[in-house]
Every structure is written in structure tokens, then in C-alpha cells.
Amino acid sequence: MGQTGIGVIGAGRIGFIHCDIITNLVSNAHIVAINDVDEKHAAQALKLTGARFEADPQALIEAPDVDAVIVTSWDPTHEQYVIACIKAGKYVFCEKPLSNTSDGCRRIMEAEIAGGKRLVQVGFMRRFDEHYRALKRVIDSGQMGKVLMLHCSHRVPWPGGAKHTTDTLITRAVSHEFDINRWLLGEDYATAQVVRGRPSSYAEEGLEDPQLVILRTESGVVIDIEISMHAKYGYQVSCEAVCDEGTVRLASPAAPEIRRDLTMSQAVCPDWHERFRRAYEVELFEWVESVRNGKITGPSAWDGYQSSAVADVAVAAGEARRELEVAIGTCPEFYRES
Amino acid sequence: MGQTGIGVIGAGRIGFIHCDIITNLVSNAHIVAINDVDEKHAAQALKLTGARFEADPQALIEAPDVDAVIVTSWDPTHEQYVIACIKAGKYVFCEKPLSNTSDGCRRIMEAEIAGGKRLVQVGFMRRFDEHYRALKRVIDSGQMGKVLMLHCSHRVPWPGGAKHTTDTLITRAVSHEFDINRWLLGEDYATAQVVRGRPSSYAEEGLEDPQLVILRTESGVVIDIEISMHAKYGYQVSCEAVCDEGTVRLASPAAPEIRRDLTMSQAVCPDWHERFRRAYEVELFEWVESVRNGKITGPSAWDGYQSSAVADVAVAAGEARRELEVAIGTCPEFYRES
Amino acid sequence: MGQTGIGVIGAGRIGFIHCDIITNLVSNAHIVAINDVDEKHAAQALKLTGARFEADPQALIEAPDVDAVIVTSWDPTHEQYVIACIKAGKYVFCEKPLSNTSDGCRRIMEAEIAGGKRLVQVGFMRRFDEHYRALKRVIDSGQMGKVLMLHCSHRVPWPGGAKHTTDTLITRAVSHEFDINRWLLGEDYATAQVVRGRPSSYAEEGLEDPQLVILRTESGVVIDIEISMHAKYGYQVSCEAVCDEGTVRLASPAAPEIRRDLTMSQAVCPDWHERFRRAYEVELFEWVESVRNGKITGPSAWDGYQSSAVADVAVAAGEARRELEVAIGTCPEFYRES
């Protein structure tokens, strides 16, 4: 079997990272075509990959040498391109969010189920991070007994620029947490609430940052998630599972231990890119392998919908200032096998 | 000035520990009289200290050679003895809880205010722990900016024996957390709620363990506290302060790092006694010094009342399954100076 | 430029690992031909890569589609194949040791210098390890001032099988340390000695394991290196640099922190493969890039010779039971630029 041909829709920051990884580190695939609303914008990726520019996304999707598509365009366009891929029978890797609305995610699921074959993978890269995987192995080994609680934090040194609101902290940043904790525990959420308090001195007027999101899963596991978007002190994701037999904490990347000036210190990750660069590589490597094997095993459209729909409930719970039930339906038979 | 004479009411486990510390490690004080409902029960402490047995608590309190009293009797008797000490004008160190009811605490405050002089100290030993003090120094230094959140856990390998209920986990175990976080932050609580989920496989039928207590302070700091009473894996108290400029975590006692059997490990504390032994020593040393200086600086009756009253609100919030306001009055002028 | 064609001589354990990495993770290269003394032995690698079997190493080296060669054959054959590559004008990546004798290394250098172009890279994979690189960045940043001492250990849970002697612990295991510390410091060794003491209870009769190798560099940096070959408790490499302004320690890969059974623990690496898998990937990726750029930047034949020659001095010093001078010549002009 020759190399798998990949088409890319959207060659911005994250799109370029994917192009770079596919081009250099995934021997079995290469980028053959790139679409962007602006060819000039795509120039750097075209140069890197040697791919051709394709002005029409639909033509890119349908091109015979495009075996699979990466959708990294503007969020509101995800739904349209993913559904086009499904209709064309092409595998599609869509950066998160799968759609900027839960309804969009639902329509993608419906299209995929109608097509009868799993074609969609959502870019929840944390599932491919070595530290999250090591944590899951410990939990799944059974040595800790049942999980009772998860304490999580997601701290981001927001560089400014694109505007965040109290709600987008939930829908965009916490969405990673919604996905990864479902994955760690292997079950869905039953209730959600949001506790808000003293905002960071660095948060813009009216922005509730940090927030504490509290979830309960169907079996009763209690999860608290701190989201801090003005964590200028360093990027950090943490997770501690409290279990019957003990506790286990997600590791962070190691760094040299320096003793100087009466302190012992280690550098921490400055941003998501350094923290998860390796996870992106593994994600794409495994995605290409699964495409070549004809069996998608990564995060599904159902996973994308869940994160999106739970986020909606959490946003509503934050406004209502109380715990709400998460009633977003059960997993369709179609998605049960993965 | 000669040694300060101490009378002890209640020579059980914690009473004996206090007797041992005063006798051996606090040069400026000695135990002169011990009361217990049963002289035989007190025998070990009498032998250790060389003190006399005093069958009548009131007589012990009033004895001329008793400069100060330690109350470590059965919880429901605390109020009566502490008030007797106040009336006799004697300094009194009362193990927590100050009283087994909030009303009892309030009556103690009233008596002390009526007496016009601070005589009461409550045994919140965590305030004397080197690690909590180091944490407070970092917070108070201002280098971290404002505190926004506290993430706390209190894990206890319950040895069985005395029966716990879902409520006593709050009123007895979390009470330490209620106190120490007020002390760390220098402010009182505005709201409380309790989130309950999947119980430990080791918890007795019907006992909600663990629980997640969520508080908000007057200024809006959000505090989440995990209480786990069946933490057979080891005793642990943890606290992470999320601040404007960064985060800071309570240290735990260090232990040798052992590499063996493909793991790197360190022993953790098996129980509260090993974790806080040194804090008890410092607590009594400083209490004796403050008695000798005529100015009590440790946790006051108001502090004892606060912990007790907030616990009551938290218990009610747990039953109501929602957030409740903590409306337990403002600090009397009398207690403001300490 | 199309994919770089790689020929592999020797398809054993490490040869197979290299084949796997090139085939799957280095997009710009592919394995085109494999030689092994036994075709059956090579079968697994042939299947993985889709390469052809080449019965004659010389023919493999000279094949037009072979742009570069990986030599992972039996140590005593390295010299012959590397020199053949040089004569054929082919780039060659040789697993360590470059030769099983210092003289062999020297002859390789002579051949390469005679050829007038750097073609040889030696497989000192630690230079590509993220943790060693992070350590070197800290040292090179100048923030720590001058390096004064290095404390190192290299602990290997020897699986048995191939027989080790007191000397091969130096020549084969410590050789990694000889290379990496020269690289960290950017200078060569002036003296070497070996201190031997109590052997491990697991060492075979007469085998001196562990040993402490002590080096001094030309500028006077003192380096102590513990080699432990019966470290059944886990694989570990450590390095602590003592500098003017402080100390800095090599990090180890992180693992989840587990609290259980009154201990806090983390898994450690069981073997070199898990510890350095990622370094092997980076090593080959960067080697292929340098081959494609026409400029080898990795460890040179001079580096290979240094490790081998210093090992010889250390073995002699161990026998002499005293410090010996390392007088193995100065770096030829030819190797200075790299």
C-alpha cells in the first residue's frame, strides 16, 4: 500500500502543525492538497508540504488522490466540511470542536450513521498524551479499585487576542476536560454545575475567571474542574483520581532540577503547544494507521457531541447558579463498538 | 517567674499526649493536677507527670497552684469546664471542638466577653504546623497576589471503632478545614454546599464518604474540600492556593526516596499523630508562653464557634442538596484584636 | 528531493528498532536493502520494511539506491563496513561502539580524513534525549557559571545472557558516559581512575560491579560515574552538575504519582529501550535530515574514538589501581568544525 494522501482544509496555526507532522514524521502519509480561504495565507504550508493549492474545498474533498481530510478551518465551517467528507466517503479528522454547536455535532452523527461507516475522528489530542495514557492504564488496571472523585485543573496563560467570555471558558477551554474525563472513566455525565467567585486581577471586567465546574457521572463519580484562563504563571493540566485503594495523579513533563538563589526549581510548560506537541504527533500517526486499517478508533463524533452538549448544560447551570441534569441522550448503537 | 502550673481535665489519648509534651518539652510549665472521671484511667498520666489526682474538676480549676487548665475531656463536657475556668479567671486550652454544639460555643463566648479578658484557646493544632505556617507566609507575603481558590483534601485512614455518620464527617473531620482555611485567608465564609457521589467500597452502608464541601468566602474565594475517611492508603492533608500570580501548595513531611522493584517511593504518614506531633508541641509551647505573657494569641472561642457554626450550615446544605448562605453573625469587637 | 534510501547491515535487536523508526516515523527516508549474515534472521525486518535482502554487504553499500547506510552488525565488523562506506562515499550511521578497538576507530578517522568529507555518525543516542538536551541548555546558557563537578550514575538491570567482565563494564557500559559528559562540557579528559569496592550480591564471582570511575577534564572538572550493572531495581541514568552558581540535575521521565499502602510511588523505567526510545527516534530523524542537507552534525568518528580510547585508559587505571593520564592526542582539524 502506498502513502495515504491527505487533504487539509484550513492552514492556520494548528493546520500548519498538522501539515508539519504528517510531512516529516508520519512516513505512511503525505499532504497532497491544501485549501484555505486565502491562498497567500496557505503559502507557508504549501511550501513545507509540496502539496497543491485547491481553491474549492469540495473539489479537495472529492479529489481522487485525497484519501482522508483534515479539517482545521474556522470553527463555524467544521460541520459543513465534515458532512461533505462523510458524503464523499472520505475519512475526516476534525479539530475540536467538531462543530461550534451541539446541533451541528448531532447532524454530523446523523450523517455518519446514515452513511453506515465510521469516518470521523475529533481532535481531542489529550487522549494521545503519554501522561494521560499512563494515568488511564493505572486506573484501568484495577489496582486502585473504583474511582470516587477526580480533581482537575486546566490553567492557560491566555495570550490575549481573541476575546473570551465567561461562557466560552466552558465551551472552548473546559471542553477538553469534558472529553478526557469521560474517556478516563468510561462513562457519561449525569449532572453539572458551575461555582464562580473572585475573579483574577488579570481578567477583563465582567469575565468570570477562574471558574469551578462540578460534574457527577452516571455512577456518581464527583469531578471538580478548575478553569483558569489568566494563568500567566504557566500552562498546566492536572488530574488526581481518588479511588478506593488510593490516589493517582497525572504526571507533568519533567525538566532539569535547578538549585540556585536559595530555591530548587524546574521549568514548567509555557503553553499548550509545548505540553501537547508529542500528543499531536501520536494522534496523527495513529489516525493515519487507523485510516489505513479501515477502522477509526480515536474520539468519535459521539465524543465530540458529548463535549459540546455537556458544555451547553454547564453554561446553563452557571447562569442558573445551581446543579442541572445532563440529559443529552444515550450513545447510539453505532458508536458503541469503538 | 517560676514554672506555670497546669491542671488537666481528661487524661485520655490526646490528654496524655499533652501531658507528655508539657512534662518533657515545655520547660516553663508542669502538670500539677489531673482529673478524670476514673482515677485508674488517669494512672498512666499521673505516673508520667508526677501530678496529683484531683477528683473534682471544679476543685482542680480553682486550685491555687493551677495557673491554667487543659480541657481534653469528653466533648459534651467541654462547655461546662471551659465556662468554669472563665469564671475562675483561669486560662484554658480546650481541645477541639470547643463545644459539641454551636450554641455551647456561643455561650462560652458570652461568658468570656462578660469576663472581659481573653482566657480561652481552642486546640486547632494545624495553625502551629510548620508546613501550614510556611504556606501562610507565602500567601501573606503578597508575592502571589490575591488568592482566588483553595483546593483542599483531608484523608484519614479511619481505624474503625467510634461510629461516624455522614454528618459527623463534616462536624468533626472537616472542622479542621473550616478553621485552617479561615486562618489562611483571614476572612469568613459566605456560602456552603456539599456534593456527594459514589461512596468508598470501604464505607459502611449509608455512609457518604467521600464528600466534597464547597465554600465561598466573603470576598469570593472558592474553596473545595474533599473529606475521605476511609483513606486506608495513608493520612494526608493537602491545600493548593490558586492566586493571581501563581499557585502554591502545602508541603508534606519528607521521607527517604527509595528506588526498588521498578518504582521510586516515599513513605507517607500513617495517621494524624505522626503528621501533627510536632505541631502539638509548638502549640503547647506557644500557649504556655502566651499564658505567661498574659496575652492569648492562639485560636479563640470565636474561631471555635465559627468552625462549629459553619459545620452546621454545611450539614444543612448537604441535606438540602444546594448551596446555603452562612449567616452566623459578625465577629464581636472583643475578638477582633487577636 | 525524493526519499533517502537507506541500507542496513545487521538486522538484530537494535537494527530492527532503527528499521522500524525509519519506516514509520521518518517520512523522508525508507529502508531499501538489508544485509544480515543470515537471511532468516533478517526476515522480520524485511517484512516490516518491504526492503530487499542483500547477501553481500559490499554490494549493499555500493547499490545506487542506497544513499546512506546504517551499520548495526556484530561489533567486530563495524570497522570494515564503516570504512567500506567511506570508500564508497556513502554516509554511514554506525551503532556504538564505532569499533571494538581504539585502533579501529583511529583507522576509521584516517579513512574519513583521507576521503575529505564527514560521512560517519556514531550512535550515541543520549545526545538526542530531551532530558540531556535540556540539561545542556541550562549549562550552556551560562546562568550557572562554570561547571566544577559532575556526579553521574548509570544503572542497568542486566538481563543476563551475554557475559560481562569487570573491563567490559567500562568499555561497553560506561562508554555512553564517556561520550555524553564530553558533550555536556565541551572538552576532553585529562585523567582517569577507577575505584572498586564491595560487589553486588547479584554479581557473578569475580565481577567488580559496581565501580566508580573518576575523570578529570582538561580544565579540571571532576567527574564521578557509578556504573551498576546488576541494578535489578530499575534502569536509571543520572547526572548532577555542580556549578559556580548552583547545581542542576538531569530529569527522568515522569510517571503518575500513586498513593497506596502508606507510600507515594512512581514507576521507573525498566530498561534502556523505554528510557531512550524517543531519543532513538530523534537521532534518526535528525541524521536523515543532516544526510539530506549534506552536512553531518551528530557524534563523529573522533567522538567514537575518544570514548573508546578513554575506556582503554580507564581499564588500565583500574588494573593499576591509580589515576592515569589520558594522552590520546588532540582533535584533528578535520573534526573541529562539527
Added chain:
Amino acid sequence: MGQTGIGVIGAGRIGFIHCDIITNLVSNAHIVAINDVDEKHAAQALKLTGARFEADPQALIEAPDVDAVIVTSWDPTHEQYVIACIKAGKYVFCEKPLSNTSDGCRRIMEAEIAGGKRLVQVGFMRRFDEHYRALKRVIDSGQMGKVLMLHCSHRVPWPGGAKHTTDTLITRAVSHEFDINRWLLGEDYATAQVVRGRPSSYAEEGLEDPQLVILRTESGVVIDIEISMHAKYGYQVSCEAVCDEGTVRLASPAAPEIRRDLTMSQAVCPDWHERFRRAYEVELFEWVESVRNGKITGPSAWDGYQSSAVADVAVAAGEARRELEVAIGTCPEFYRES
């Protein structure tokens, strides 16, 4: 039994610390008399303790209310006062060094043996440090098998003032290491050497700092000890035992973990006083208990002699630039029981 009366000869920095500890934290003892060459110099300690000034050291030693003596005078006077105590039949705690010469230590041993009763304890406070004790417990438990090597460092941010020489780094600073490692291993030294290299940029011209002292014990355990006297970055003692079954490292005091400015950091001890304050307390508490029990169990005159004599050998080995045998006699029967 009433309080034990203590006389103190030498009320300088360390003498004052001992006075403070005895006065405040050791209930069973009090300071009754203080001698110093200058009464004014002693004033602070007299005020703290309420003791009387005693102008004549001999009179202090012989005073009926002095049950035991603490010698913290100028090093060269230790021998004379300790021998006077022995002759007067008084228990004596002598700060290290026991004498400023090995011969002086030997004469003290002779006097003590002649007297027929153990009266002398030397101030090797590390033996009372919780972290060293925890390390020894792990080693003594047998769980690690035999000890094969010890890697140690002793880093001191020298405040300047009193002048150090290359030799006093060994005789005064490393002497703590000579003692503690004998104690950890339960055996004496067979050989010693010193490796010197690049001096710290902060060391005065001609001062060899750091140095690496290498010892071998009678059973062959290899010990390397880094002494760094210009460790302005923070005080540190470290020790890693390499054993048959694994390795174990001395813990350091814990401090809050702070995340700020893209680093995770913890404060380290600035000096010996903060690092070992608690060990001094335990040392004196246990010494007083042993005096009251009539059986000295702490470091003996033999221990003091060993450290001093091994230091002499190490100094000679440093000058000779080679390994020397430590032939300083075997432990007299008299000291075997302790």
C-alpha cells in the same frame, strides 16, 4: 529526681543556641552556671537562662549544682575542659571537634578509659536529624540488602569571616561526613583519598573548593563526598545509598511548592542552623535523658577521635595525591558497648 543542672563553658553562637534549647525545651534540665573568657560576651546567655556567671572554668566544673557540662568554647580548649570534667566525674557534652588534634582526642579517650565510665558525648548533631534517622532505619531494616556505595555532598554557603584553607575544608567541614557515614554503615574506614579539580569562581586564590573525598570502608563500601564551601545557592547535605536491592536517598526538609513565572520552585535551607535546628533540640533532649539515666548513648570520644584521625589521613592523601590507608587503631573494648 529534680532538674539536671548544666554548666556551660563558652557562650558564643552555638553555646547560646544550646542554652536556649535547654532553657526552653528540655524540661528536665536547666542552665545553672556559665563561663566565658569575657563576662560581657556571656551577658545575653546569662539573661536568657538566669544562670550565674562563673569566672573560673574549673570551679564551674566542680560546682555541686553542676551535674553535667556543655563545652562550647574555642576549639583548642576543648581537650583541657573535657579532661577536667572526666577527672571531676561529670558528664560532658563537647561540641565538635572533640579536640582540634587527633592526639588530643586520644588523650581524652585515655582519661575516660582510666576513669572507667563513659562520660563524654560529642556534638555530632546529624545523628539526631529525623531525615538521617529515617535513612538509617531503611538501611538497617535489611530491605535494601547490603550497602555498596554512598554518594554524598555537603554544600555550605560560607559567609566569609573565619578563614578556611584547603585542609580545614576536610578537618572541619567534612568531619561531619566522616562521622555520619560511619554511623550509617556501622563500620570504620580502610582507605581515603582526595580528588581536586577546578575551583569555584568564588573561592579565594589557592583554596581548593570544591573537593571530592573518596573513602572505602573495611568491608569495601565506596563513599564519595563532595565538599563545597562556596555554595552560595543554598545549604545542602545529601546522601544516596546504593544497595543490592535498590537505592535510597536522604530526604531534605519540605517547603511549599510555588508555581510562578514559568517555574515550579521550593525554597531550600539557607544555612546549617535552619537545616539542623530540630536535630540540636533532639540531641540535647536525648543527652539530658541519658545523663539522668546514667548511661551515655550518643557519639563517644572514640567517634570524635575517628573523625579527627580520618580527617588527618584525608589531608595527607590530598597532599600525596593518592589513596592512603587509614590505620588509626581498632575500637577499644571500653567503647564497644555503646
